[in-house]
Amino acid sequence: MNSDAIGSKGPEMQQRSVNKGIGWGGKSLKEMWEEKERLYKETGCYYGLEELPLMKGDPLKSEVLASRLLAAAVAGRETSRMISASPLVRDVAELAVAIYTPEGDCIIQSTGIIIHIPLMGQVIEWMIKENYEEEVGINDGDCFTSNDNYIAGMHPADFYDIMPVFWEGELVGWVGTVIMEPEQGALAPGCMPSGATERFVEGLRFSAEKTAVNDRHLKAFERRIRLGCRLSDFVLLDRKGALAADIKVRQAIKKIIEEFGIGYYMAGIRELIEMERRAQLKRVKTRTVPGRFHSPSTFEIYLSRTIAPPHHAIDRITLVPWDFNIKPDGKYSLDFDGAGSWGWHSSNTSPSALLGAACLMLTQTIAYDGKANQGTFLALEMNTPYDTFVNPSSPNVASGMFFSWPIMGGAIWLGQQSRAFFCRGFVEEFRAPTPLGVGASGVSALAGRTHFGMDFGFQMMEAPGFIAGGAFAIRDGVLSDVIFLPDADMGNAEVWELVLPLLWMGRKFIPDTCGWGKYRSGRSVMGTYMVYKTALLSLDTTSMAHCEKIGGNSGVFGGYPGHGGFGKVIANANTMELIAQRKPLAHGEGYPGVGDLEQNISGDLIIPLANSYVKGVFRHGDFIQGYMGTGGGVGDPIKRDLSLVKEDLDSGVITIDRCRRMYCVDARYDEIAEEWVIEEKKTAELREKKRKERLAKGMPAKEWWQKRRQDIISGKLPPLLKEMYNDSLAKGQRWPGEFRAFWQLPRDFTF
């Protein structure tokens, strides 16, 4: 018997039918879902709510309902953090909690990894359509676990623990908690390995399975976790934390129902969704400008470098044109026409993952008043052509990186929406994109044996905290500002050191890596680590958002895109000798071009390649450095305010050499005052010279067009690019016509 089974005897009981469904009013969940869909189709309003009587009658009461639910979700999230064990939960808070209607529509969401909010709803919807009500059974005290991206999700490391909420025998809602695991028993390193091409090597898989009854986990479930992964304590305790969060929120919902009455509650949650749908359309109409935004995006995959099966070990670059339309009715429309083929690798994406990315974007940039829910997503349309990179046709493809392109592309969308804010005058809402430029970070994922002698695999989540956000339209970007991780956090080095066989040698800003502009991106951090007390360490760069050959298009208004991520590793390092001789080691990059790692430590230097295992096995004393990249700059760099340039020089963001070339600012260092002094006259000359240089070297667009058109006709492109274009030309409906029309090519042109 559940401890929170609070009784309530309201007049609502009289309204219930005598049907045997478990849903509200005795309906089956499927009946409720079908009714909701029908009413939306007929009226364009959620649940057919053309009027909002509760909101109209007592708006404050409606607000209180929303606040109570929000408080419950946030409190649930904090509860989970107190019970979970993984540093991903306790330190960097990779979790979120949301409350749903019986049909699976989100009513309210906590802070955290909100990319999953609509997706947990999709799992609920899937269970309804799969007739869990009759075939599996849904009871008070049950919990269902899912990390199956065939159903919904961003990647298998994200576990959804979903619990029904019953009131007097009828299902009146759901609670969902999502937690990312650092490893779930996949091919080493265990979380999102670069070599996984099929879902069958991605570790533990729960396909919306019942994993708890009467608020207690099933022993069989616990055994599967114990035997199914390397760090089962983390996975198990995270499940306990999620279960506790769900129970706590369920209790809170029942108290809310007791306070408001079940009739008000059920009508009220529907009104909250319809109100948000209307609010989102209004926000768009009052903060943006309608029209069409366009940007290309590419994704590079190099499976020949890793341990993929031979028939999947293919290198490819995939093009996804990103069209964002703001429609006259205020709806957002994302169109991926022209997206290339999906492939046997883990970095395709899915309509579900794209919806998650949309939630992430919308909730942080426009629907940020704490009420984002299903209504927000009803004001969004997407075209995700079937059998392409954005909508693979095989359920067997690996999904370890389903999240990767949506959040990289989501960064592009961020830039597009920012333009709309800027045009409308809301310059304070503008942010240049911050692509996930992992590229070749050497510390993304680790496996082997820990300093305690245990087998392990681990996805390092310190690095997102290193990323520097793109510039704003009116100020510089900041560190740890990444749209894909709302609460990006490096975590505590001391905690990571408990878990991983690494010593934290330094977290230091790295010079000369900003996205330059009138306003620059934030300055980002490089991590430096010494391999500690292990003779068996393997590194994987994973296959996240590659921009190895083609950079992210993140600069805006003349600002440059930021720097891509990279890593460095020194194997067979002479660290122990250096320590014995009390000689310096490495704690950061040092001066660009003469890195401390290369200068101070002897050994075999490796620059890890993207999408691969780093060659070799690493041991005590070896060194690793990792850096994640920066977002774009905004505005012409030679228009940067001189006082900001001085600050950049004084704080080491930029070296004087690059300062002269990027900002066209000259300065001298005052040894006595220990600060840089701007040479204003020389600066004015440098800037004028740069303008003249541009006017002299800039080619009239018509000439450039003729030259490039000839390159295209004559096929002067690398084979990977020809394949990329041919793929999109074959797959697209509208985009191929636009490509050919721009270059004035024959209608049947291919490379």
Added chain:
Amino acid sequence: MGAVSYPKEVIRDLVAGKLPWAEVKSIISGYKDDDRFDKYIEVLQEKMSWKERILLPLTDELHVVQKGIERIVKCSCGYEFGDYRENWKLKALIHVRDTQEEIDELYPYPCKPAPEYCEIREHYCPGCGTQLEVDVVPFGYPAVFDFLPDLDVFYREWLARPLPQQKEFKDLTYELTRRWAEESQSK
């Protein structure tokens, strides 16, 4: 509560990046001001040395303006790019960073674009030499048309004050490249 509105001076400082952060934060966290667009246009218009009415800013330097019966893209310096429905980048100067030295200038560390795969296109204003946009795209990708605004819907349906001489919401860039191709053939 009443409608939120800020003095024009506040909007001027906000746009110029001169408003103290505490005030910017307050604006970000507060309700949005209904009259922002009009004040924004006024602030921008006052900065220009030319008189054509700004219909919509596109970037920090480019604006769609009403010039006679036409709507054209115009730089703050006064340079005119032509119909706003053509991608203005095809009327600009272009420089492609395609040498390792030029790429290293931007990206000194590993993980940098490869010139045979990627174009770093810098678009300059022919009038003042300002760098207006930088596009990083796969080699051979069409010039990126960042934003084609639906101006008539915006003014007629969203602001409830229609513009004169309604224009079709249509990308006219392809007509420009068609003319260029015809010119090439006739030579």
